Amino acid sequence: MAEKRLKIWYDGEADYLEVIFDQRDGYFRETDYDQVMEKVDMQGNVLGFSVLKLSALGKSPLEVAL
Numbered sequence: 261m262a263e264k265r266l267k268i269w270y271d272g273e274a275d276y277l278e279v280i281f282d283q284r285d286g287y288f289r290e291t292d293y294d295q296v297m298e299k300v301d302m303q304g305n306v307l308g309f310s311v312l313k314l315s316a317l318g319k320s321p322l323e324v325a326l
Contacts, residue, residue: 267308275315280308296324 267280280299286307288297295316299308306326311317 270314275313276310277314278308278310282307291324291326293322295323296322298326 264281265283267283269278269280269302270276282301284292284301284303284307286298286301288310291298291309295312295314297310297312298304298306299310309324309326312320
């Protein structure tokens with residue numbers, strides 16, 4: 261079985277988190293939550309997500325449907 265790799269990137273200055281599940285071509289689109297974008301391929305399959313202003317979330321969990 262092929263090993264799955266997860267790419268996680270955080271920019272502290274921009275307070276931006278990006279998590280990519282699959283390293284394929286795609287684009288980011290809006291979700292129902294302003295701070296969260298999802299990365300999808302041309303068929304709409306989710307490849308990852310990003311969160312802006314991550315520190316503003318505090319200790320409350322954020323639940324978003326992707």
